[in-house]
Amino acid sequence: MTGSLSKPKGTLACLTEEHAEIDREVHRLEEALFKLRYEGKNSLGKNLKELHETLEFFETNLVSHMALEEDVLFPFFRRHVPKLESLILLLGSEHENLKKDLDRMKVFLADFSRRRTSPPGEALERLKEKGMYFVYLLRSHLHVEGESVYRAIEKELRRDEKKELVRRIELYAGQR
Ligand SMILES: [Fe+2]
Numbered sequence: 001m002t003g004s005l006s007k008p009k010g011t012l013a014c015l016t017e018e019h020a021e022i023d024r025e026v027h028r029l030e031e032a033l034f035k036l037r038y039e040g041k042n043s044l045g046k047n048l049k050e051l052h053e054t055l056e057f058f059e060t061n062l063v064s065h066m067a068l069e070e071d072v073l074f075p076f077f078r079r080h081v082p083k084l085e086s087l088i089l090l091l092g093s094e095h096e097n098l099k100k101d102l103d104r105m106k107v108f109l110a111d112f113s114r115r116r117t118s119p120p121g122e123a124l125e126r127l128k129e130k131g132m133y134f135v136y137l138l139r140s141h142l143h144v145e146g147e148s149v150y151r152a153i154e155k156e157l158r159r160d161e162k163k164e165l166v167r168r169i170e171l172y173a174g175q176r
């Protein structure tokens with residue numbers, strides 16, 4: 001996703017668009033978990049594939065989005081908008097939890113796929129539980145981040161600071 005940062009609409013608008021894209025995928029994951037639980041054996045293969053695809057999306061796009069925030073956005077705001085310091089610490093620890101949850105879901109999915117002949121098994125319950133937790137945590141994370149750090153880009157940064165932030169993001173994206 002950070003590869004799309006050079007679009008003409010602007011670097012900062014692209015970042016917000018990444019949030020919208022992640023949000024759509026959260027919805028897709030929620031639906032996949034629901035279907036996996038209620039649609040039964042006939043749709044099992046299809047639903048497992050759907051779940052697998054959403055996890056792949058998060059592993060690639062969410063992880064790189066969070067890396068950009070951790071490496072560029074968060075340090076920049078800690079320096080330029082010190083009142084956001086403790087919130088940024090919280091957002092950073094949520095990133096760690098999201099990454100851990102993603103790993104756990106992959107393990108549960110592999111576990112469940114191996115024993116797919118006897119759903120709903122214990123692995124399915126664990127997968128669903130961890131998946132729903134991930135959905136809620138990520139939704140809340142996007143919301144809080146949007147209302148704090150992302151809003152502060154418009155409300156708190158001076159024109160030259162904003163320009164400097166854009167320059168750093170583009171430099172970072174170009175190095176990937
Ligand atoms: Fe984040």
Ligand SMILES: [Fe+2]
Pocket residue numbers: 019065069142145
């Ligand atoms: Fe974000």
